[in-house]
Amino acid sequence: MFKAILKTQWQWTRTAVLLAAIAAFTMPLLSMNSNVPTIQPRSFISVMQTWGVGYVVLAATVGLAVAILAWSSDHRGHHVYALTLPVARWRYVLLRFGAGVVFLVPVVAALGAGALLAVTMFPIPQGLHTYPWALTARFGFAALVAFAIFFAISSATARTAGYILGAIAGVIVVQFLADAAGLHWDVVSHAVDLVLAYPGVLSVFSGRWALVDV
Amino acid sequence: MSSLGRWWLAGAAAAILIGAPRAARAQTQAEYRARVRALVPVWHEVAALKRREDSLAALTLPSDTVRSGPLVLLADSALVGFARRVAPPAAAALDRRFGHAAEILRSRPYLLSRPDSAGSPDSPISLSEVDGTGQARYVQSEPPDVNAMVWAVTHRAAAAIGASLGGDFAHWLGGDFPADTATPAMWTGVRIDLVTSPFAMARACYAGADSACALALGVAGTDDPVARWFDASERRDRVRHLTYQYRADHAGVYNACVTLGADTACAALLRLMPTADVDPPLGASARQSLLTLALDLGGPDAVTRMEAAPDDRGAQLAAAGGIPVDSLVRVWRHDVVAARSSNPSMSWGMALTSLLWVAACGALALRSSPWR
Numbered sequence: 001m002f003k004a005i006l007k008t009q010w011q012w013t014r015t016a017v018l019l020a021a022i023a024a025f026t027m028p029l030l031s032m033n034s035n036v037p038t039i040q041p042r043s044f045i046s047v048m049q050t051w052g053v054g055y056v057v058l059a060a061t062v063g064l065a066v067a068i069l070a071w072s073s074d075h076r077g078h079h080v081y082a083l084t085l086p087v088a089r090w091r092y093v094l095l096r097f098g099a100g101v102v103f104l105v106p107v108v109a110a111l112g113a114g115a116l117l118a119v120t121m122f123p124i125p126q127g128l129h130t131y132p133w134a135l136t137a138r139f140g141f142a143a144l145v146a147f148a149i150f151f152a153i154s155s156a157t158a159r160t161a162g163y164i165l166g167a168i169a170g171v172i173v174v175q176f177l178a179d180a181a182g183l184h185w186d187v188v189s190h191a192v193d194l195v196l197a198y199p200g201v202l203s204v205f206s207g208r209w210a211l212v213d214v
Numbered sequence: 215m216s217s218l219g220r221w222w223l224a225g226a227a228a229a230i231l232i233g234a235p236r237a238a239r240a241q242t243q244a245e246y247r248a249r250v251r252a253l254v255p256v257w258h259e260v261a262a263l264k265r266r267e268d269s270l271a272a273l274t275l276p277s278d279t280v281r282s283g284p285l286v287l288l289a290d291s292a293l294v295g296f297a298r299r300v301a302p303p304a305a306a307a308l309d310r311r312f313g314h315a316a317e318i319l320r321s322r323p324y325l326l327s328r329p330d331s332a333g334s335p336d337s338p339i340s341l342s343e344v345d346g347t348g349q350a351r352y353v354q355s356e357p358p359d360v361n362a363m364v365w366a367v368t369h370r371a372a373a374a375i376g377a378s379l380g381g382d383f384a385h386w387l388g389g390d391f392p393a394d395t396a397t398p399a400m401w402t403g404v405r406i407d408l409v410t411s412p413f414a415m416a417r418a419c420y421a422g423a424d425s426a427c428a429l430a431l432g433v434a435g436t437d438d439p440v441a442r443w444f445d446a447s448e449r450r451d452r453v454r455h456l457t458y459q460y461r462a463d464h465a466g467v468y469n470a471c472v473t474l475g476a477d478t479a480c481a482a483l484l485r486l487m488p489t490a491d492v493d494p495p496l497g498a499s500a501r502q503s504l505l506t507l508a509l510d511l512g513g514p515d516a517v518t519r520m521e522a523a524p525d526d527r528g529a530q531l532a533a534a535g536g537i538p539v540d541s542l543v544r545v546w547r548h549d550v551v552a553a554r555s556s557n558p559s560m561s562w563g564m565a566l567t568s569l570l571w572v573a574a575c576g577a578l579a580l581r582s583s584p585w586r
Contacts, residue, residue, distance in 0.1 A: 045406060093579050094576075134560045138564075141564070141565055144568065145572055151575065184360055199567040
């Protein structure tokens with residue numbers, strides 16, 4: 001059963017996965033190629049950290065794409081295919097989720113290969129260290145978290161999506177009302193901290209993403 | 215064209231030819247000095263006008279005063295409520311950090327004002343220091359946010375407290391007197407400075423030599439910094455970057471150093487410079503981190519002890535930290551090197567947290583049922 005789900009889901013997802021894998025492989029190489037080993041090490045690190053944004057965006061994008069594509073066919077067919085299968089809904093969801101996780105593997109592996117190749121090919125200034133494994137692990141977990149979030153949203157009903165959007169709008173409305181009332185509450189900043197600061201749901205995306213660092 | 219018109223044109227052409235400027239040329243140094251000398255009286259006149267203007271402004275200082283501990287904030291009626299929210303947390307932070315040393319702030323009020331008195335509540339608030347004569351000197355502007363202003367006030371107050379330690383210490387520090395305790399971000403920044411420093415003494419420090427750390431930070435070797443802080447190539451490099459005037463005044467020694475590579479010439483030339491102009495190999499942020507560590511270790515009375523210590527930066531830092539300066543530098547090096555562990559791209563805690571969130575999202579997906 002899993003094999004069949006994997007096969008069909010691969011057909012919808014493969015283009016996105018292949019494009020993401022190419023981007024993941026080339027990004028570490030480009031980041032090292034854009035640097036000059038003779039420049040000041042601090043500048044070298046700055047360039048590396050600038051590229052860190054690219055890894056974050058790629059991890060979020062690949063998670064989003066794989067999650068949305070996992071459910072796109074079901075949404076288009078109004079879930080008739082799923083209803084015709086002799087499996088419980090929870091098991092069907094698990095199969096879709098598992099297939100999606102498998103499709104993240106090639107992208108993460110491509111990033112790991114690119115990172116290892118990049119640190120082998122390009123020299124770095126004295127005193128700095130390379131983090132190809134740590135970067136790959138972080139990318140993998142970030143892509144997994146992004147996939148899980150968008151998978152949950154995509155598999156949910158319109159009402160659930162409404163709740164999520166409502167919660168976001170609620171924070172903004174509370175901030176607006178607090179400002180209007182002259183209360184110095186920074187609700188939005190606190191909400192953002194709650195999500196991005198450790199152990200928030202998106203905390204894996206924050207912090208330093210650098211292939212080369214101190 | 216009439217004859218009158220022709221005569222007029224001819225006259226204009228003759229005037230242009232006679233009055234044509236000479237070929238453009240650069241001004242000489244003498245001319246430049248003369249111009250500067252001519253401008254000095256104008257500068258004095260403007261400065262005097264500014265002083266008179268400031269005196270008039272001092273007469274119109276707001277009368278509302280907010281006191282919290284040693285901290286005194288002046289504000290007009292529109293900002294007195296804001297000042298009341300700023301003063302207690304700022305005073306508490308200063309008391310925690312500087313203890314009795316913060317008492318000097320009683321005679322140094324800060325003024326909160328809006329440049330445009332009819333400005334909107336969202337317009338920035340100016341922070342000024344009021345000196346003994348009642349003159350307000352603008353320092354900076356902050357948005358009307360209590361936390362931002364608390365930060366600004368505590369940092370300005372820390373600078374005022376640090377100034378009591380004397381110019382030599384301030385020059386060595388090379389930056390703001392630290393108002394905050396050490397943070398992982400600070401240690402990470404210093405670690406970058408240390409591992410990427412081009413100076414041999416800094417590299418030796420990173421490699422594990424505590425004595426090299428003391429030299430690289432400029433808390434040791436102050437008797438002959440030129441010889442003890444730098445190696446021969448670094449001395450030559452520093453000489454190469456001296457000002458043109460300095461090089462011209464000592465052309466012979468300069469050439470012996472740079473062209474012939476004579477280290478004695480390089481050292482001799484650098485020793486002609488005022489000692490204060492020779493900066494230690496490690497930068498201001500590293501030195502600030504050493505002081506931050508000393509203040510953290512020493513507690514609220516650290517600055518008071520520094521003020522009572524002999525006028526020597528090593529002794530002052532030892533007094534602040536309550537430990538010998540060698541031990542202080544050893545702890546500093548340990549914290550800088552350990553900062554690497556706060557800078558990995560991934561940690562086990564982060565991995566576990568991510569997996570928990572993935573499981574939570576998966577559980578949510580299992581619960582929802584779009585076809586029910």
